[in-house]
Amino acid sequence: MPGDSDRSIAVAGASGFVGRALVARLGGEHDVVALSRRPVSLPGATSRALDVGDEAATTDALAGCDAAYYLVHSLGVGDFRERDRNLAATFGRAAARANVERNAAAARPGSSAPRLPF
Numbered sequence: 001m002p003g004d005s006d007r008s009i010a011v012a013g014a015s016g017f018v019g020r021a022l023v024a025r026l027g028g029e030h031d032v033v034a035l036s037r038r039p040v041s042l043p044g045a046t047s048r049a050l051d052v053g054d055e056a057a058t059t060d061a062l063a064g065c066d067a068a069y070y071l072v073h074s075l076g077v078g079d080f081r082e083r084d085r086n087l088a089a090t091f092g093r094a095a096a097r098a099n100v101e102r103n104a105a106a107a108r109p110g111s112s113a114p115r116l117p118f
Contacts, residue, residue, distance in 0.1 A: 010032075010035055012070050015034075015042075016071060033046050058094035059098050063098045068100045072084070074087070
């Protein structure tokens with residue numbers, strides 16, 4: 001894995017604008033696992049395709065990670081607020097099952113972000 005640190009950090013939503021910037025920033029200092037719906041080649045990271053709605057697959061993808069960033073959004077999908085809440089909750093449960101020490105989530109500006117379970 002790229003990076004010189006013993007810390008492994010997952011970034012869900014790594015193919016998005018914020019995700020790409022975060023992966024670029026973390027890649028030189030940590031082992032980064034870039035999670036996105038489709039495999040994406042990002043310098044300084046190991047890429048992995050993932051449906052964050054699949055709790056078992058997400059738990060597996062987060063195994064061994066010390067920290068995780070959740071930057072996924074579903075704008076343009078029907079009731080995206082409800083979908084985003086459900087996906088974030090699934091990610092939080094998976095992170096807990098994978099013993100991820102720290103989690104961070106980002107909400108869309110101007111949104112009323114729900115209280116997440118992590």
